[in-house]
Amino acid sequence: MSTGDGVAGQWGGVDIHFGEEGGRLTYGSYLRLSQLLDQQRLESDPPAHDELLFITIHQVYELWFKQVLHELTGSRDAMLSGELWLAEHLLRRVHTIERTLTQQIDILETMTPQDFGEFRHRLSPASGFQSVQYREIEFLSGAKDPSFVKRFRGLTDAEKARLGRRLADPTLWDAFLVVLEKAGFATDSEDAVRDALRKVAGDRAHYAAVWELAEALLQHDELAAAWRARHVVMVERMIGTKPGTGGSSGAGYLRSRLDLRYYPLLWDLRSSL
Numbered sequence: 245m246s247t248g249d250g251v252a253g254q255w256g257g258v259d260i261h262f263g264e265e266g267g268r269l270t271y272g273s274y275l276r277l278s279q280l281l282d283q284q285r286l287e288s289d290p291p292a293h294d295e296l297l298f299i300t301i302h303q304v305y306e307l308w309f310k311q312v313l314h315e316l317t318g319s320r321d322a323m324l325s326g327e328l329w330l331a332e333h334l335l336r337r338v339h340t341i342e343r344t345l346t347q348q349i350d351i352l353e354t355m356t357p358q359d360f361g362e363f364r365h366r367l368s369p370a371s372g373f374q375s376v377q378y379r380e381i382e383f384l385s386g387a388k389d390p391s392f393v394k395r396f397r398g399l400t401d402a403e404k405a406r407l408g409r410r411l412a413d414p415t416l417w418d419a420f421l422v423v424l425e426k427a428g429f430a431t432d433s434e435d436a437v438r439d440a441l442r443k444v445a446g447d448r449a450h451y452a453a454v455w456e457l458a459e460a461l462l463q464h465d466e467l468a469a470a471w472r473a474r475h476v477v478m479v480e481r482m483i484g485t486k487p488g489t490g491g492s493s494g495a496g497y498l499r500s501r502l503d504l505r506y507y508p509l510l511w512d513l514r515s516s517l
């Protein structure tokens with residue numbers, strides 16, 4: 245049976261009507277699958293079996309990075325407009341994505357160093373170091389380091405502009421300081437912020453929303469650190485002490501980044517609780 249442009253039918257005795265809006269949208273067209281599934285182009289020739297996995301994993305990372313940037317931007321803006329519940333809600337979504345990103349390393353580790361070696365030599369000088377969205381997440385989170393923009397090779401103008409904007413925009417930490425100010429605290433010096441954090445921690449009944457937000461920021465920081473730690477161990481498993489395709493010392497460089505923290509004052513606070 246058909247009604248107008250839609251499709252009607254029986255499903256378990258219940259009448260269903262799909263696509264009444266014109267009937268042109270399909271699963272594949274909505275999700276742009278012909279474009280999406282046409283983006284996995286191998287460099288190896290003859291094709292190395294594991295290169296499809298390598299490309300797929302990285303493309304999935306970049307899709308989630310896009311989502312993480314969307315949520316972190318929303319969380320930052322919610323803090324700036326005083327919607328603390330929304331800022332926390334969006335950060336909690338980011339946590340679940342970040343856990344998934346770390347777990348994805350398990351899939352990549354089903355690739356052996358020998359099988360990676362079949363196509364690794366084709367990748368140089370490309371490297372994860374050139375992931376613009378990864379660096380945008382670091383900048384937006386609070387770890388702004390303009391030297392990364394200079395060290396990037398082969399950035400398009402659009403990518404350069406995106407990174408420049410992230411360097412200029414307020415970070416999650418800047419927004420959290422606004423939250424502290426609106427809660428009545430001074431934030432004009434590091435000592436003032438430390439003092440504010442101790443007061444929030446000492447009166448959770450009164451500052452519940454601010455405390456929970458601080459905890460959600462710390463969780464984001466911890467999950468980012470966990471990804472870095474997992475990534476470097478995977479790198480050691482895959483390439484040992486070889487230099488990276490991006491021109492760094494490899495695992496040595498990555499180990500030098502393990503101590504990075506977005507919110508050192510939230511970590512320091514622990515020592516005085």
Ligand code: HEM
Binds near residue numbers: 301371497501
């Ligand atoms: C076989 C798997 C992998 C190996 C052997 C590997 C190796 C490396 C190495 C050696 C570096 C240092 C830069 C250089 O190349 O000189 C690096 C950086 C990086 N990789 Fe990977 N990687 C792997 C998978 C991934 C995956 C799946 C991602 C997810 C997007 C990723 C993201 C990054 C990022 C963002 C950096 C820059 C880190 C920073 O500057 O702090 N890598 N990787």
Ligand SMILES: N[C@@H](CC(=O)c1ccccc1NC=O)C(=O)O
Binds near residue numbers: 371487488
């Ligand atoms: N840097 C890695 C190669 C690699 O993993 C990679 C190469 C191209 C694009 C993304 C990559 N992923 C992370 O660095 C290596 O030295 O083996």
